[in-house]
Amino acid sequence: MTLNPTVPSRSSGRRLVAVPALLAALALTAACSNSSGGSGGGGGAAAPSLSGDCAKYQPYAGHSGTTVTVFASILSPESDNLEKSWAEFAKCTGIKISYEGSNDFESQLPVRVAGGNAPDFAIIPQPGLLAQMVKSGKVVKPPAQTVANQEKWSPIWKTYGSVNGTFYAAPMSANMKSLVWYSPKAFKTAGYEVPKTWADLTALSDRIAKAGGAKPWCGGIASGTATGWPATDWLEEVVLGTYGGDVYDQWVGHQVKFSDEKITTAMKTVAGWMQNPAWVNGGYGDVKSIATTTFQDAGAPVLTGKCAMLQQASFYEAQWPKGTKVGPDGDVFAFHLPAVNPAIPNPVEGGGEFLAAFSGRPEVQAVQNYLSSADWASSRVRTATGWVSANQGVDKSLYTDPIDRLSADALTDPTATFRFDGSDLMPAAVGAGQEWKSLTAWFAEGQSIQKTAADIDAAWPQ
Amino acid sequence: MSARHGKPTRAMSAPHANPVRKAFSRPLASVFVIAVTVLWTIPTLGLLVTSLRPKQDVTSNGWWNALLHPDLGLGNYHTVLFEGGSGVSTGLMPFLVNSLAISVPATLFPLVLAAMAAYGLAWVRFRGSDTVFFAVFALQVVPIQMALIPLLRLFSGGAHLGSLTLIPAVDLKGSYAPVWLAHTMFALPLAVFLLHNFIAQLPRDLMEAAVVDGASHFKIFRSIVLPLCTPALASFAIFQFLWVWNDLLVALTFAGGTPEVAPMTVRLAQLSGSFGGRWELLTAGAFLSIIVPLIVFFSLQRYFVRGLLAGSVKG
Numbered sequence: 116m117t118l119n120p121t122v123p124s125r126s127s128g129r130r131l132v133a134v135p136a137l138l139a140a141l142a143l144t145a146a147c148s149n150s151s152g153g154s155g156g157g158g159g160a161a162a163p164s165l166s167g168d169c170a171k172y173q174p175y176a177g178h179s180g181t182t183v184t185v186f187a188s189i190l191s192p193e194s195d196n197l198e199k200s201w202a203e204f205a206k207c208t209g210i211k212i213s214y215e216g217s218n219d220f221e222s223q224l225p226v227r228v229a230g231g232n233a234p235d236f237a238i239i240p241q242p243g244l245l246a247q248m249v250k251s252g253k254v255v256k257p258p259a260q261t262v263a264n265q266e267k268w269s270p271i272w273k274t275y276g277s278v279n280g281t282f283y284a285a286p287m288s289a290n291m292k293s294l295v296w297y298s299p300k301a302f303k304t305a306g307y308e309v310p311k312t313w314a315d316l317t318a319l320s321d322r323i324a325k326a327g328g329a330k331p332w333c334g335g336i337a338s339g340t341a342t343g344w345p346a347t348d349w350l351e352e353v354v355l356g357t358y359g360g361d362v363y364d365q366w367v368g369h370q371v372k373f374s375d376e377k378i379t380t381a382m383k384t385v386a387g388w389m390q391n392p393a394w395v396n397g398g399y400g401d402v403k404s405i406a407t408t409t410f411q412d413a414g415a416p417v418l419t420g421k422c423a424m425l426q427q428a429s430f431y432e433a434q435w436p437k438g439t440k441v442g443p444d445g446d447v448f449a450f451h452l453p454a455v456n457p458a459i460p461n462p463v464e465g466g467g468e469f470l471a472a473f474s475g476r477p478e479v480q481a482v483q484n485y486l487s488s489a490d491w492a493s494s495r496v497r498t499a500t501g502w503v504s505a506n507q508g509v510d511k512s513l514y515t516d517p518i519d520r521l522s523a524d525a526l527t528d529p530t531a532t533f534r535f536d537g538s539d540l541m542p543a544a545v546g547a548g549q550e551w552k553s554l555t556a557w558f559a560e561g562q563s564i565q566k567t568a569a570d571i572d573a574a575w576p577q
Numbered sequence: 578m579s580a581r582h583g584k585p586t587r588a589m590s591a592p593h594a595n596p597v598r599k600a601f602s603r604p605l606a607s608v609f610v611i612a613v614t615v616l617w618t619i620p621t622l623g624l625l626v627t628s629l630r631p632k633q634d635v636t637s638n639g640w641w642n643a644l645l646h647p648d649l650g651l652g653n654y655h656t657v658l659f660e661g662g663s664g665v666s667t668g669l670m671p672f673l674v675n676s677l678a679i680s681v682p683a684t685l686f687p688l689v690l691a692a693m694a695a696y697g698l699a700w701v702r703f704r705g706s707d708t709v710f711f712a713v714f715a716l717q718v719v720p721i722q723m724a725l726i727p728l729l730r731l732f733s734g735g736a737h738l739g740s741l742t743l744i745p746a747v748d749l750k751g752s753y754a755p756v757w758l759a760h761t762m763f764a765l766p767l768a769v770f771l772l773h774n775f776i777a778q779l780p781r782d783l784m785e786a787a788v789v790d791g792a793s794h795f796k797i798f799r800s801i802v803l804p805l806c807t808p809a810l811a812s813f814a815i816f817q818f819l820w821v822w823n824d825l826l827v828a829l830t831f832a833g834g835t836p837e838v839a840p841m842t843v844r845l846a847q848l849s850g851s852f853g854g855r856w857e858l859l860t861a862g863a864f865l866s867i868i869v870p871l872i873v874f875f876s877l878q879r880y881f882v883r884g885l886l887a888g889s890v891k892g
Contacts, residue, residue: 186833188851190847190850191847191850213835214835215833215834217829217843217846217847218846218851219829219846223829223830226830227729230725230726230728231729231730231732231734232729232732232733232750
């Protein structure tokens with residue numbers, strides 16, 4: 116072979132060059148740039164009237180020939196369904212929606228915005244990141260129609276799309292995290308009933324543990340650089356289900372600290388559940404194996420009968436192997452995790468994605484209005500499964516997937532105590548950093564609750 | 578015109594060469610080298626085998642199982658090339674074209690600019706030429722990560738001093754130009770340094786003879802310097818091409834991920850999907866992206882080793 120091991124490889128750090136060279140390079144390539152000009156066409160003219168199938172898009176007409184860019188973290192094949200869901204809108208109105216997905220979205224978006232190269236839209240899954248973007252001053256407030264469309268969502272969603280009381284980003288989708296996956300077949304064979312209360316749940320877990328054969332719970336929190344996030348969900352669900360929305364909000368805002376007795380008590384509840392040696396980790400080993408099992412693999416023992424239940428979000432449905440029947444009488448299904456404290460009505464922890472605009476051009480506002488409407492939400496639900504909107508205007512019979520339907524029912528339930536995933540609301544240094552690390556240490560090394568809580572509090576930005 | 582000598586630096590004197598050569602030609606050393614080569618190649622072989630295996634095999638056991646129970650096919654390659662991992666997405670072809678459209682100009686621009694700059698700094702005497710050369714050389718230490726946002730701002734907003742516009746804002750969004758410019762800028766310091774050292778060591782007599790014959794600087798550069806420094810140019814071209822071809826960070830920041838401008842690397846990073854469900858496609862995609870660099874490397878490799886020594890010993 117010709118490769119010489121002594122070849123000095125070039126380091127990844129590259130070099131900035133002097134301004135004269137920059138000018139020369141600019142001159143060199145000025146002729147080659149094919150920048151897209153003339154995007155203002157169709158703005159002032161009267162909107163053409165759309166007919167036939169296109170008639171329903173009349174309010175958005177008048178911007179034909181324009182392009183709107185969307186940047187998001189959703190990749191193919193999920194993003195294909197997004198693009199399909201607005202394809203008809205794009206065809207009828209003549210607005211081209213150029214979609215770009217990246218798995219470096221969270222790091223790329225701030226770079227592009229700071230560099231003055233912001234996309235027209237960003238689909239932001241973390242309210243914390245939305246707040247950071249608003250702070251940059253580049254996020255444009257939504258038009259009146261988008262604000263009006265927001266009435267179809269429960270009011271709490273509006274607060275998650277707002278920063279300091281000002282509404283900026285309309286939610287596009289919602290997902291439900293408070294689910295427990297189980298095997299209806301196995302439950303039926305063993306004569307187990309789906310638990311309705313936390314007491315039922317612990318009694319059932321004890322029963323399964325005593326029966327031998329299977330352990331009641333399995334779990335996995337390994338997820339590459341995001342290892343630990345499933346454990347934050349467990350803690351959030353217990354906090355929400357024990358104390359309700361007010362304490363949860365204070366905890367997320369750090370008025371109630373991790374080392375507060377309320378939160379350490381919740382951590383003890385989690386320890387008695389997911390760190391109970393008699394209950395976990397079905398199919399994988401002891402408590403510590405939770406830290407080394409990936410969240411994708413965690414549910415596999417539910418299918419082989421080595422584990423009875425897995426607490427995971429609705430999007431875990433995509434992880435079951437091909438051919439697994441999901442449904443009330445199928446191979447796997449899910450039930451709503453009951454509240455630890457029966458006095459808390461129907462706690463639902465979930466997540467969602469928000470559409471933030473970085474431009475106020477008329478075609479951008481037209482797209483923003485459309486994507487916040489129940490029409491678009493219905494169109495997306497019709498396109499493919501695995502997408503839930505908490506928009507009250509979506510006909511529930513459109514949901515063909517039982518998990519989607521279950522999630523939609525819970526998310527649109529007016530009596531439910533809905534709260535957004537707390538680690539997505541906390542500052543990134545905590546919610547996407549120290550909390551992951553400390554909870555992982557809690558599971559992997561058996562670190563004490565006091566130290567775990569103190570470490571997370573210490574990382575909170577002042 | 579006054580020319581000046583490049584400093585002769587002899588890295589190794591002749592008597593050392595023989596024992597080293599002897600040591601490397603011993604059978605034991607050969608066995609060692611072969612063993613290292615085989616070890617070095619195993620991960621690549623694993624990658625190749627994995628890329629040929631169907632999805633259920635990839636997810637259930639290691640690639641070495643395929644050596645005992647071969648069940649290989651080109652299914653992954655077909656998916657990557659023509660389906661792009663899912664229904665409506667385009668295959669890899671547009672991204673391959675983008676990669677070429679980015680890499681070729683981003684290799685040629687710094688090569689041309691740096692060769693001219695190196696000649697100017699080495700053979701044209703002017704006040705402060707040493708300082709300029711040192712400044713260019715020193716700019717190598719600026720990390721690319723620090724320069725990304727300022728550069729992006731420069732492209733989108735221009736540069737202003739008070740109300741005075743130094744550099745106008747250029748609307749390069751959605752084109753290859755920002756990527757070319759960024760790569761050119763980041764490449765120039767090393768390129769100028771490398772070529773300067775090579776060009777400075779060309780025999781002074783040649784230049785003087787040319788001046789006596791009435792040649793201009795451009796004539797000397799074109800007819801004497803360029804042909805003589807082909808090895809250095811070729812080796813830098815390989816470096817730069819491979820760097821640009823494999824680059825993800827600059828492309829992602831300056832071009833974005835739309836099929837109109839994104840290169841292969843950006844597409845590869847997205848191949849496995851939001852939840853990492855299709856990672857068997859990554860291996861096939863990776864192999865497809867290796868092909869072009871291999872062609873470039875093998876076609877220019879005879880210059881490569883010669884060029885590596887560019888500037889280190891007096892030729």
